[in-house]
Amino acid sequence: MQALGTPVDGDSPEAHAARRIAAAAPGEARDAEAELYRLLAPRARRFGLRHLRDAHAAADLMQQVMTLTIEQLRGGQLREPERVLSFVLGACRLTVMDQRRGERRREDLLQRYADALTIADLHVAPRLDHERVADCLERLPERERSVLVMTFFDDQPSEAVGQQLGCSAGNVRVIRHRGIDKLRRCVDPGRRAA
Amino acid sequence: MSATPQSHPSIEALLDYWLDDSDAAAIEAIDDHLMQCEPCGQALDDLVALGEGVRAAFRSGAVSAMASDASLKRVVGRGVHVREYRLPHNGSVNCTVAPEDELLVAHLETPLLGVERLDAVVTLSFEPDVQHRLQDVPFDPLAGEVLWLPKFDLVRNAPAHTAEVTLLSVDAGGAHELGRYTFHHQPWRGR
Numbered sequence: 001m002q003a004l005g006t007p008v009d010g011d012s013p014e015a016h017a018a019r020r021i022a023a024a025a026p027g028e029a030r031d032a033e034a035e036l037y038r039l040l041a042p043r044a045r046r047f048g049l050r051h052l053r054d055a056h057a058a059a060d061l062m063q064q065v066m067t068l069t070i071e072q073l074r075g076g077q078l079r080e081p082e083r084v085l086s087f088v089l090g091a092c093r094l095t096v097m098d099q100r101r102g103e104r105r106r107e108d109l110l111q112r113y114a115d116a117l118t119i120a121d122l123h124v125a126p127r128l129d130h131e132r133v134a135d136c137l138e139r140l141p142e143r144e145r146s147v148l149v150m151t152f153f154d155d156q157p158s159e160a161v162g163q164q165l166g167c168s169a170g171n172v173r174v175i176r177h178r179g180i181d182k183l184r185r186c187v188d189p190g191r192r193a194a
Numbered sequence: 195m196s197a198t199p200q201s202h203p204s205i206e207a208l209l210d211y212w213l214d215d216s217d218a219a220a221i222e223a224i225d226d227h228l229m230q231c232e233p234c235g236q237a238l239d240d241l242v243a244l245g246e247g248v249r250a251a252f253r254s255g256a257v258s259a260m261a262s263d264a265s266l267k268r269v270v271g272r273g274v275h276v277r278e279y280r281l282p283h284n285g286s287v288n289c290t291v292a293p294e295d296e297l298l299v300a301h302l303e304t305p306l307l308g309v310e311r312l313d314a315v316v317t318l319s320f321e322p323d324v325q326h327r328l329q330d331v332p333f334d335p336l337a338g339e340v341l342w343l344p345k346f347d348l349v350r351n352a353p354a355h356t357a358e359v360t361l362l363s364v365d366a367g368g369a370h371e372l373g374r375y376t377f378h379h380q381p382w383r384g385r
Binding site for chain 1 (some may be wrong): 205206209210211212213214215225226228229230232235238239240241242243244245246247248249250251252254256257258259260261262263264265268269272314328329330331332333334335336337
C-alpha cells in the first residue's frame, strides 16, 4: 500500500475548532466556524459525490451536514465536540439515506440555518488540461486505453467492463491499475509510480 | 470512528472505492478514513479529476478506443449522437461524418473464437507509407465483431481518403490475417 499522508493527531484541528465553537456564545466563534467548514466541508462533499453520484446533490449534502454540525455545536447539543468527525460522518450517512428516501429534511435545515453560516472557500481538485490527458491516453497500449475509456465514460466497475470484454473482473482491475498509474505519471511527470 | 486513521489506502483501493469495486466493509472503512485524512481525500479528488479528463478526451474525439456493444449502448443512452457503420467480414463502406455527429463507430465483423491476441493495422491513403499498429486490442471472443472508435476529430477534419483496417490474430506461431476492411471517407457535403 502506498502512504498518501500523515496520521491525524489525537487533538486534531477539527476537534480544536469544534471545542472553540462549543465554548463560545452561539454565533460568536465565527473564525472557528469558518475553519471547521474549511476542514470538513470538502470531506462531506466528497462523501456525497461517492454515494450520490451527483455534484448538485453532493453540494446540498455538504451544506446540510455542515449547517447541522455547526448548529449542534453552537447549541451545545454535541456533548463531545472532539468527536466532531464521527458526528459529521454519521450525519453524512444519514443524509444520504434520507436523500435516497426522497425526504425533504435538507430544505428545512437550509431554510433555518443557512443565513447564519460562514462559508469558506473550498479546495476543489483542479481541472486537468484535457489535451494533455488525451495525449497521454494516446501513448497507452490499446488495451489499457480502451479499459480506461470504458471504465471512466460511465464510472463502470471492473465486473461490468470485464463482461463486455470477455475477461475477468480481476484482469480488468490489473489493466486498469497499470493504465491509471501510467496516465497519472504522464499527466504529472513529477509523480512517482504507485 | 477510530481516533487516528488506519493505514492509508493505496491508489488502487481508492479507485476500487470510487468505482464500486469494493465490498461494503471496505467502503465503510474508506469512508471513515477519508473523513479523517485530507491528503487521501485529495488523492481521491485527483483520481476523479483524471477520470473526468479521460471522459472529456474521449468525448472530444481526441482518442481512439476499442469498445463493446454494451458500452456503446450506454453512450447512446446518454444522448450522444453516434454514427455507426457495420462492415461484414472483409467488407467496405462509403462513410462520412455529419456536423451533429459526436462519435464514430465501426463494427468490424470477424471470427474471434480461439484468437489469443488481436492486433489491428490501420493505413490511410494520404500517408501510404505509414502503418498504425494497435497491439493487443481488447475483444469479446463471443461477440463476433470488433468495435473500433477512431479519433473522431481527426476523421471529421480529414480530406477524402481511404482507410484500411486489417485485423490480425497473433499467437506463438506469428500473426495471420483475420479480416480486412475498407472505409471510403468523404467530407460531409450535406444531406
